[in-house]
Amino acid sequence: MEGPVRYESHGDIAVIRIDNPPVNATSHAVREGLVAAAAHFAASPEKVAVLVAEGRTFIAGADITEFGKTPKEPHLPDVIHRIEASEKPVVCVIHGTALGGGFEVALGCHYRVMLKGARIGLPEVNLGLLPGAGGTQRLPRLIGIVPASEIFTSAAQVKAEDCLALGIVDELSTADPFEAGMTFARKVLAEGLQVRRVSEMSVPPTDAEALAALKKKVAKANPGHVCHLRAIDTAVEGTRLPFAEGMKLERAAFWDMMQTPQRAAMIHAFFSERKVASLPELKGVEPRKLAQIGVIGGGTMGGGIAVSCLLNGLSVVLIERDAEAVEKAHNGIARTLADSVKRGKLGADARDMLLADKLLVTDDYARLSNADLVIEAVFESMEVKKDVFTKLDAVCKPGAVLATNTSYLDVDEIAAMTKRPEDVIGLHFFSPAHVMRLLEIVVAAKTAKDVVATGFALAKALKKVPVRAGVCDGFIGNRILKTYRTAADIMVLEGASPFQVDKALEDFGFAMGPYAVADLAGIDIGYLTRKRLAPTRKPGERWGEWGDVLYEMGRLGRKTGHGHYVYDEASPKGRPDPEVEEIIARERNAKGITPRSFTDAEIVERYMAAMINEGAKVVGEGIALRPLDVDVTKLFGYGFPRFRGGPMHYADAVGLDKVLASVEAAYQAGDAIFEPAPLLTKLVAEGKTFADLN
Numbered sequence: 001m002e003g004p005v006r007y008e009s010h011g012d013i014a015v016i017r018i019d020n021p022p023v024n025a026t027s028h029a030v031r032e033g034l035v036a037a038a039a040h041f042a043a044s045p046e047k048v049a050v051l052v053a054e055g056r057t058f059i060a061g062a063d064i065t066e067f068g069k070t071p072k073e074p075h076l077p078d079v080i081h082r083i084e085a086s087e088k089p090v091v092c093v094i095h096g097t098a099l100g101g102g103f104e105v106a107l108g109c110h111y112r113v114m115l116k117g118a119r120i121g122l123p124e125v126n127l128g129l130l131p132g133a134g135g136t137q138r139l140p141r142l143i144g145i146v147p148a149s150e151i152f153t154s155a156a157q158v159k160a161e162d163c164l165a166l167g168i169v170d171e172l173s174t175a176d177p178f179e180a181g182m183t184f185a186r187k188v189l190a191e192g193l194q195v196r197r198v199s200e201m202s203v204p205p206t207d208a209e210a211l212a213a214l215k216k217k218v219a220k221a222n223p224g225h226v227c228h229l230r231a232i233d234t235a236v237e238g239t240r241l242p243f244a245e246g247m248k249l250e251r252a253a254f255w256d257m258m259q260t261p262q263r264a265a266m267i268h269a270f271f272s273e274r275k276v277a278s279l280p281e282l283k284g285v286e287p288r289k290l291a292q293i294g295v296i297g298g299g300t301m302g303g304g305i306a307v308s309c310l311l312n313g314l315s316v317v318l319i320e321r322d323a324e325a326v327e328k329a330h331n332g333i334a335r336t337l338a339d340s341v342k343r344g345k346l347g348a349d350a351r352d353m354l355l356a357d358k359l360l361v362t363d364d365y366a367r368l369s370n371a372d373l374v375i376e377a378v379f380e381s382m383e384v385k386k387d388v389f390t391k392l393d394a395v396c397k398p399g400a401v402l403a404t405n406t407s408y409l410d411v412d413e414i415a416a417m418t419k420r421p422e423d424v425i426g427l428h429f430f431s432p433a434h435v436m437r438l439l440e441i442v443v444a445a446k447t448a449k450d451v452v453a454t455g456f457a458l459a460k461a462l463k464k465v466p467v468r469a470g471v472c473d474g475f476i477g478n479r480i481l482k483t484y485r486t487a488a489d490i491m492v493l494e495g496a497s498p499f500q501v502d503k504a505l506e507d508f509g510f511a512m513g514p515y516a517v518a519d520l521a522g523i524d525i526g527y528l529t530r531k532r533l534a535p536t537r538k539p540g541e542r543w544g545e546w547g548d549v550l551y552e553m554g555r556l557g558r559k560t561g562h563g564h565y566v567y568d569e570a571s572p573k574g575r576p577d578p579e580v581e582e583i584i585a586r587e588r589n590a591k592g593i594t595p596r597s598f599t600d601a602e603i604v605e606r607y608m609a610a611m612i613n614e615g616a617k618v619v620g621e622g623i624a625l626r627p628l629d630v631d632v633t634k635l636f637g638y639g640f641p642r643f644r645g646g647p648m649h650y651a652d653a654v655g656l657d658k659v660l661a662s663v664e665a666a667y668q669a670g671d672a673i674f675e676p677a678p679l680l681t682k683l684v685a686e687g688k689t690f691a692d693l694n
């Protein structure tokens with residue numbers, strides 16, 4: 001047989017090998033190959049078949065690149081049906097990950113052998129879908145509706161040992177996939193094991209209370225998503241029907257999901273997350289060595305960065321100002337690692353080894369002489385940063401990468417403090433740095449290519465999502481944030497309340513609204529940003545000043561128990577405070593503004609218009625390479641709802657002409673921040689979309 005599926009005869013045993021790199025996705029050719037192999041097996045003398053995949057993994061799922069195109073026969077459910085319908089036993093061997101359609105193929109086989117270290121999962125909900133090739137019908141029949149629903153609504157990858165305990169697989173093996181399959185096939189022959197079809201099993205009894213609790217939990221964890229609950233309902237309703245009818249129900253639900261904007265958004269997010277990391281400019285550029293990392297400053301960010309490095313196998317030398325600060329930073333890191341131990345993410349012995357052998361906290365800059373890459377995370381002050389970079393220039397070895405974690409400051413100016421500006425780069429982490437996945441890689445005018453490649457290599461080592469950014473105030477993420485936060489403030493000045501703004505945006509899908517975020521980060525941050533920006537304000541720019549009043553009152557947000565909200569035992573997540581409304585009303589009065597009412601839709605439209613317009617400026621000026629880089633920045637660093645794909649994808653979905661009309665209306669109302677982005681105007685004139693630039 002030609003193509004990605006091969007058929008081999010080994011005496012009484014047939015081996016069907018799938019070979020479709022990189023992840024053996026069930027492309028059209030694979031589906032055709034499997035049907036042909038099943039037919040060949042039926043007509044051949046072999047008594048048992050082993051289905052095995054080549055390369056790093058079993059099948060990772062349906063071929064996502066085919067989604068959105070006209071589906072071609074044979075469809076995956078039919079392919080799996082052919083395999084399951086075989087009159088002779090079929091054994092599959094799971095290595096790597098059997099995900100989505102891949103796991104569904106495994107469920108269609110009569111016996112499953114799993115390699116230790118392998119995992120299974122039904123991650124379709126991460127793509128705005130639900131399992132569409134039997135996952136909601138066979139898995140509940142095999143292990144019960146509630147355990148199956150937990151798997152396909154969480155998208156979790158289930159370990160081999162847990163699969164065995166749940167009865168998903170028959171045997172674990174430490175052999176290679178081929179040997180593991182041959183051994184089990186010989187057992188089938190020796191013991192005369194017969195075909196055993198999951199579709200013919202009856203569903204184990206369902207605990208109604210557990211099911212109701214799961215539905216509640218899933219709805220709470222996935223606000224705005226449609227696919228999770230639909231998947232559970234499909235399992236519940238489908239398993240009451242004969243199997244073939246249940247499959248029809250699942251197919252209909254799968255196609256419904258396929259048509260949703262959520263599916264398109266989440267697949268855009270999936271591919272964008274991967275595309276940001278492969279830059280054409282870095283093809284063939286070797287990164288520099290990364291073994292020892294220097295971190296300057298052990299506060300919120302430096303501590304988190306050190307933990308991230310330690311947890312990912314890099315050793316760290318962290319510099320603080322004096323003995324007291326050294327002790328505080330060391331204790332902070334030890335506390336975070338202890339937390340990882342408590343959560344079961346790190347063993348206690350491994351933690352002790354990291355603290356004893358991999359971490360040095362000191363106030364002696366000379367200890368950086370061996371560092372391959374140093375990340376500065378001291379106070380956000382150009383003076384302090386210049387002082388630090390002058391010291392780094394003196395002590396670091398030639399070729400060491402010197403990085404700054406600044407949020408807003410000019411990386412070119414920082415680089416100019418050294419005699420090696422080509423080694424200087426911005427590495428902008430997000431708080432908490434050992435948790436948040438975004439890493440903006442800020443490329444300054446003189447940064448060498450291999451230094452950029454080293455930034456990307458560090459992101460990979462730390463399992464972060466890297467986005468290339470150019471130098472400007474706030475780079476990609478914070479620059480756009482400044483604009484839409486100002487847009488929100490203007491709406492509050494005009495009459496909306498901070499709580500209404502937060503609620504409207506949370507209903508839209510944001511993890512938190514801008515005022516809840518301000519309270520979490522600290523009102524002092526916004527205060528300092530406004531002070532810094534004051535000299536750069538353009539005529540006609542408006543902004544809210546009540547934040548300064550809150551700051552002066554010591555209402556700094558969660559850390560002081562009061563900010564835009566009040567935080568106490570009764571309302572740990574915060575409750576609106578009429579005092580804040582009064583402070584805002586006084587500002588409106590002083591500015592001669594008569595408040596008007598806003599609808600939630602109007603709030604979302606204006607907020608998104610500000611975000612998209614600034615995003616278009618960032619792309620147009622070359623600060624972000626493509627619209628997708630803006631999307632990934634907002635998705636991974638700013639709580640943008642993944643099911644909306646990012647602001648630029650969302651703009652395409654709404655229609656760029658509509659977005660431009662909102663931008664122009666706000667601009668004409670007198671707000672300079674809404675000056676239309678030339679790129680947005682151009683795309684509308686040419687009838688193009690942001691996707692055309694990805």
Ligand code: 3HC
Binds near residue numbers: 076274
């Ligand atoms: N279809 C097409 N391409 C895929 C793919 C898929 N299902 N899964 C991964 N790829 C591609 C990636 O885009 C990437 O391509 P690139 O090298 O050109 O950028 C390449 O394979 C390698 O992927 P990763 O960089 O992600 O490699 P990792 O080793 O880090 O991860 C993985 C491997 C765990 C398999 C991960 O890629 C993954 O989670 N893939 C998606 C799995 C998935 O969602 N499956 C369900 C699909 S929907 C479905 O099956 C519907 C069914 O119910 C009918």
Ligand code: NAI
Binds near residue numbers: 297380405
């Ligand atoms: P922080 O105030 O928590 O920590 C700064 C630390 O630097 C302090 O522990 C201080 O003792 C130390 N320090 C100051 N001068 C030093 C010097 N000369 N040598 C050694 N150590 C010195 O500040 P935070 O929040 O960690 O911010 C650090 C940097 O990271 C800033 O540039 C900030 O803009 C940026 N950043 C902050 C984020 C946040 O959410 N806090 C997010 C992303 C970037």
